Structures are given as structure tokens and as C-alpha cells.
Amino acid sequence: MNKPYVYITRTLPEEIVEPFRETFTVKMWGSKEQPVDREVLLEEAGKADALITMLSDQVDEELLSKGENVKVIANLAVGFDNIDIKAAEKKGVTITNTPDVLTETTADLTFGLLMATARRLMEANEYVQNGDWKNWAPLLMAGHDIHHKTIGIVGMGRIGEAVAHRAKGFHMNILYHNRSRKQDAEEKLGAVYASLDELVTQADFVVCLAPLTPETKGMFNKEIFKKMKSSAIFVNASRGDNANEEDLYEALVEGEIAAAGLDVFENEPISEDHPLLSLQQVVALPHIGSASVETRKAMMNLCLENVQLVLNEKEPKTKVTS
Ligand SMILES: NC(=O)C1=CN([C@@H]2O[C@H](COP(=O)(O)OP(=O)(O)OC[C@H]3O[C@@H](n4cnc5c(N)ncnc54)[C@H](O)[C@@H]3O)[C@@H](O)[C@H]2O)C=CC1
Numbered sequence: 450m451n452k453p454y455v456y457i458t459r460t461l462p463e464e465i466v467e468p469f470r471e472t473f474t475v476k477m478w479g480s481k482e483q484p485v486d487r488e489v490l491l492e493e494a495g496k497a498d499a500l501i502t503m504l505s506d507q508v509d510e511e512l513l514s515k516g517e518n519v520k521v522i523a524n525l526a527v528g529f530d531n532i533d534i535k536a537a538e539k540k541g542v543t544i545t546n547t548p549d550v551l552t553e554t555t556a557d558l559t560f561g562l563l564m565a566t567a568r569r570l571m572e573a574n575e576y577v578q579n580g581d582w583k584n585w586a587p588l589l590m591a592g593h594d595i596h597h598k599t600i601g602i603v604g605m606g607r608i609g610e611a612v613a614h615r616a617k618g619f620h621m622n623i624l625y626h627n628r629s630r631k632q633d634a635e636e637k638l639g640a641v642y643a644s645l646d647e648l649v650t651q652a653d654f655v656v657c658l659a660p661l662t663p664e665t666k667g668m669f670n671k672e673i674f675k676k677m678k679s680s681a682i683f684v685n686a687s688r689g690d691n692a693n694e695e696d697l698y699e700a701l702v703e704g705e706i707a708a709a710g711l712d713v714f715e716n717e718p719i720s721e722d723h724p725l726l727s728l729q730q731v732v733a734l735p736h737i738g739s740a741s742v743e744t745r746k747a748m749m750n751l752c753l754e755n756v757q758l759v760l761n762e763k764e765p766k767t768k769v770t771s
């Protein structure tokens with residue numbers, strides 16, 4: 450009997466894929482970095498029993514209609530805003546994602562980004578490397594304190610809560626806004642529920658960790674930035690589309706907020722001439738929230754395990770439903 454055919458839209462390390470080659474025929478797009486050509490993906494979907502996709506691949510009705518035999522699509526991310534889940538469900542295709550395995554790693558990066566932005570680490574590093582450091586000075590590269598300040602977490606899910614744990618270690622006051630109250634976080638971390646308006650008016654650090662949905666798209670807009678403290682720092686580690694970048698740029702230039710730490714952008718990769726990148730008070734990262742070697746390998750393994758389970762007619766570990 451022919452082995453099932455699994456197409457992966459990037460080149461993953463052979464040491465991860467190799468153990469699965471016994472059960473499936475695996476083909477990978479020939480680049481570790483470049484996204485798969487859409488035409489190639491559509492053609493491969495027509496041959497495949499399963500796909501492993503990246504967050505930059507659009508899994509839409511067109512792709513699903515080509516994938517006549519596709520039973521499972523494993524997305525190498527916890528976010529699944531690139532996938533039309535309802536269309537997949539209608540076609541009977543199982544969708545899986547990678548929750549939990551990346552939670553702590555992404556929380557580390559989010560808190561690191563908050564710290565780098567508040568304490569101007571990138572600017573300070575550039576200053577030293579450029580040979581501009583001539584003297585110690587009382588206000589040289591002075592930033593904002595983090596300890597004992599108020600953090601406002603929008604999207605208090607797995608990662609949001611892990612960030613709150615880190616914030617507690619820094620003796621921060623924790624506000625959160627979420628679809629539902631988090632009793633556990635309130636009891637263990639002293640986190641206080643707030644409406645979005647209350648949170649943005651009171652927080653020194655506003656951290657977005659909500660998924661991208663029709664409801665959250667553009668939620669950080671002109672009106673919301675105007676409500677923030679002029680000393681506030683905005684951190685976005687979820688999806689770029691949750692913030693309106695034009696409004697964010699205006700808010701930074703007008704001094705309505707102090708700084709922004711961004712791991713995600715409306716269009717990725719962001720172009721080097723994007724106005725946000727011209728601002729010293731912006732720290733910009735190339736969507737590396739979950740990018741530790743250990744975690745990325747765990748995400749890859751989880752995708753492959755989910756594919757194997759579904760192809761063996763078993764329940765996957767981490768199925769996404771609408
Ligand atoms: N920068 C990066 O590399 C990474 C980014 N992410 C992003 O982080 C997101 C969160 O991941 P998890 O914490 O694992 O997901 P999760 O599902 O555990 O948490 C999301 C939380 O957001 C809340 N939420 C949804 N809509 C909301 C709204 N309108 N207002 C307020 N809260 C709302 C939900 O109630 C939930 O508690 C992912 O969807 C993904 O977009 C995740 C991993 C890495």
C-alpha cells in the first residue's frame with residue numbers, strides 16, 4: 450500500500466522529519482526561509498493527504514477545494530488567523546495548531562521586548578557600537594521603570610497569563626482584559642479585570658496578546674491610543690493587524706504614547722522604509738515570539754504527531770474548532 454503523502458511548506462530539519470518518513474512520504478518546499486509559491490502549494494494540495502503549513506500560508510476555500518484528499522492541515526503556529534476554519538470544517542478537513550508548547554518562550558520574548566523598549570536597550574547598544582559613547586552622563590539613555598508599574602494585558606490566555614507571572618516577579622500591578630474573567634490569575638497573581646477603556650487609561654504598559662479575529666482587528670486605534678498615558682508603552686506580540694499602524698505612528702509622533710515594542714506587523718516582513726521604523730522609540734522584531742530552537746522543534750514535532758494521528762484515524766492532540 451502507498452504511504453500517505455505529506456507536503457510541508459518550508460524545509461524543516463531532517464532530524465525532526467526523518468522518524469516520520471517510515472509512515473509517510475514527506476516532501477518539503479525547498480527553502481527554509483522563502484514561503485512556498487502559491488501555485489506550487491495549490492498543486493501539492495491536489496496530491497497530498499496532509500499539509501503542514503506556516504502562518505504566512507493562506508488556507509482558504511481555493512486551497513481547500515484543490516486538496517481533494519487532504520484530511521488534515523497542521524499549522525506551525527498557535528494562531529490560526531491564516532486559516533478559514535469554517536470552510537475547512539465544511540470540507541471535513543481537520544485543522545491543528547501548536548498551543549502550550551510555545552507559551553513560556555513567547556512570554557519570555559514578550560516580556561523581553563517590553564524591557565528592551567522601556568530601557569532603550571537597542572538604542573543603547575547601537576550607541577555603543579557606533580562609538581558615540583564618550584562620557585557617562587546623568588540622563589544618558591534614561592528610560593522608564595518597569596518594576597512596581599502597572600501592566601495591562603489584553604488577551605489573558607495562555608501567553609497573557611505567562612506574561613502576568615513574569616510581571617508579578619517585577620512587583621507590577623496587573624490589569625487584564627479578556628473575553629472572560631480568569632479566577633485563577635486573580636487569586637494567584639492579584640490580576641484585576643478591567644474594561645478595555647479602564648485598562649488603557651491606567652496601564653503604563655499595554656500588552657496585546659489577543660488572537661486576530663474580526664473583533665480584535667484594528668482594536669488598537671486612534672481613540673484607544675489617545676486614551677493611554679503619554680508615558681505609556683505599547684507592546685504587540687500577537688498579530689500586527691490588531692493595531693492600526695498609521696494610528697500607532699501618529700500616536701508616537703504626537704507624543705500621545707511614549708514608545709512601542711512590536712514583534713508583529715500588518716504586513717510581514719515590514720518594509721525597511723516603513724514610517725514606524727524611522728522612530729527611535731520603536732523596537733521592531735521579525736516575529737520571533739516563539740523562536741527558540743527548543744520550542745520551534747517542539748512545534749514541528751507536534752505538527753507531525755497531529756498529522757500522524759489523523760492519518761491513523763485518531764484524534765489529534767491539538768485540534769482547532771470554530
Ligand atoms: N509573536 C509570536 O511569535 C507569537 C504570537 N502569538 C499570538 O498570540 C496569540 C495568543 O496565544 P495564546 O495565549 O496561546 O492564545 P489563547 O487562546 O490562550 O489566548 C487568547 C486570549 O485572548 C482572549 N481574547 C479573544 N478575543 C478577545 C477580545 N476581543 N478582547 C480581549 N481578549 C480577547 C481570549 O479570551 C483568550 O483568553 C495567538 O493567537 C497568536 O496570534 C502566539 C505565539 C507566538
Ligand SMILES: O=C(O)C(=O)CO
Nearest residue numbers: 525526527528551739
Ligand atoms: O504561534 C504563533 O501564532 C506565532 O505567531 C508564531 O509562533
